[in-house]
Amino acid sequence: RHSGFQLADALLAKMEEYSVEPSNFTMSIIVKMWGKRRQLDKALEVVRRNAKDGCRSLDSQVGCCLLSACFLNQAPDRALEAFAEMKRWAAHARPDASTYSTLITGLARKELARNAAEVAFEACEAGALQQPLGDESLQLLFRALQRQGLAEELGEPLAAKLRAAGMHVPGLPMRDGPHGGESHYRRAPAPAAATSTEK
Secondary structure: OOOHHHHHHHHHHHHHHOOOOOOHHHHHHHHHHHHHOOOHHHHHHHHHHHHHOOOOOOOHHHHHHHHHHHHHOOOHHHHHHHHHHHOOOOHHHOOOHHHHHHHHHHHHHOOOHHHHHHHHHHHHHOOOOOOOOOHHHHHHHHHHHHHOOOHHHHHHHHHHHHHHOOOOOOOOOOOOOOOOOOOOOOOOOOOHHHHHHOO
């Protein structure tokens, strides 16, 4: 009797044999599968191969799944490497608020607060973001900064940067947007990819 993984392997082999381009949903499942099987190299390989071939199925959801797979396999350094590569993907697939939030969450949980703060600062500068960073991600980040004695050095400047970008700073009331009036952001959904992969 075949296991679910064996059936998945057979399906992937057939897709490659007939040059079937996976959808973004299928690609996300493939990445999650390799992550859960502790074969991170294969997850990274399939994404990089499709990125090189100009595959249209790559999107921010696939990116979130790949980052989550990296953290599931205790490889935050590879998550940062993968994130850098995502910024060179096609415009529609580049990191969005959920991707940034997934990376910040993973880094903060690994107590890499300085790295997480750098990502958050970068997100504030990413004018293309259509939604704010997730509250849970920022809460984890600010707690990690506090634990590591970085609240004054990084936490306070980051809070100011978030407010200037019209984002919510955890523990503080919502402020008006940078040009007056309500913030132009819609509230971002929780990074579902991170939670579903880490179960």
